[in-house]
Amino acid sequence: MAKAVSVRGLTKAFGARTVLDGIDLEVEPGEFVALLGRSGCGKSTLLRILAGLDRDVEGEAEVPGTVSIAFQQPRLLPWRKVWRNISLGLHRPDGRAIALKALEEVRLTDHADAWPLTLSGGEAQRVSLARALVREPDVLLLDEPFGALDALTRLAMHHLVEDLWIRHKPAVLLVTHDVDEALLLADRILVLDEGRIVATHHVDLPRPRRRASVVEQRTRVLADLGVDVEEAA
Numbered sequence: 001m002a003k004a005v006s007v008r009g010l011t012k013a014f015g016a017r018t019v020l021d022g023i024d025l026e027v028e029p030g031e032f033v034a035l036l037g038r039s040g041c042g043k044s045t046l047l048r049i050l051a052g053l054d055r056d057v058e059g060e061a062e063v064p065g066t067v068s069i070a071f072q073q074p075r076l077l078p079w080r081k082v083w084r085n086i087s088l089g090l091h092r093p094d095g096r097a098i099a100l101k102a103l104e105e106v107r108l109t110d111h112a113d114a115w116p117l118t119l120s121g122g123e124a125q126r127v128s129l130a131r132a133l134v135r136e137p138d139v140l141l142l143d144e145p146f147g148a149l150d151a152l153t154r155l156a157m158h159h160l161v162e163d164l165w166i167r168h169k170p171a172v173l174l175v176t177h178d179v180d181e182a183l184l185l186a187d188r189i190l191v192l193d194e195g196r197i198v199a200t201h202h203v204d205l206p207r208p209r210r211r212a213s214v215v216e217q218r219t220r221v222l223a224d225l226g227v228d229v230e231e232a233a
């Protein structure tokens with residue numbers, strides 16, 4: 001079967017600075033992959049390239065299917081009601097019905113006619129997810145979508161994303177700094193450092209996952225990030 005994402009020898013430089021350094025990566029259809037790494041290691045740059053937002057690269061980055069991306073900030077248009085933010089660009093006469101269905105999936109039907117500025121951070125992020133999903137993407141790119149949320153809302157979002165992923169089964173690439181988040185959600189974790197994939201972890205824990213079940217593997221992932229858990233404790 002065709003890969004959802006095929007990246008070969010992908011190199012990206014900003015001026016003299018090489019940000020991605022010969023990345024090779026294949027993602028299977030329906031696979032959930034987390035990209036984990038320190039700030040500035042090139043995670044967002046890779047996602048932007050996969051989304052087709054940056055084509056000035058060396059090497060190959062192929063995403064044959066449809067792609068949606070959600071960012072850390074929901075980026076909703078404040079002058080359009082929630083449902084219109086979701087249906088925007090679909091160009092379909094049944095846009096409202098489709099938006100309502102997507103809002104039902106993120107449990108926000110009652111906010112369909114709200115203005116984005118009246119939403120909480122978690123609600124706005126759920127709208128952003130609905131907007132990404134309504135296009136039924138083959139590949140869903142999530143660039144730290146929970147980064148700005150409080151811990152409890154974050155937890156609820158983890159469950160929601162896992163739920164939506166199981167229902168729609170797009171391939172997902174999730175950029176995160178959060179090891180637990182990666183372990184709770186991903187089939188595979190790629191650790192990036194200075195533009196290279198320096199470690200790969202397969203996560204075979206049964207779903208739905210619980211925080212307690214990720215503790216052991218967390219130590220090994222943190223070690224690849226240069227964090228000694230004994231010391232950090």
Ligand SMILES: Nc1ncnc2c1ncn2[C@@H]1O[C@H](COP(=O)(O)OP(=O)(O)OP(=O)(O)O)[C@@H](O)[C@H]1O
Binds near residue numbers: 014037040042045177
């Ligand atoms: N348009 C740009 N021009 C110049 N440098 C850039 C540009 N975009 C990104 N960079 C640099 O590329 C490096 C990688 O950035 P990137 O946003 O991919 O990192 P990241 O791993 O996603 O970081 P974070 O976790 O903090 O979001 C950084 O050093 C950043 O300053």
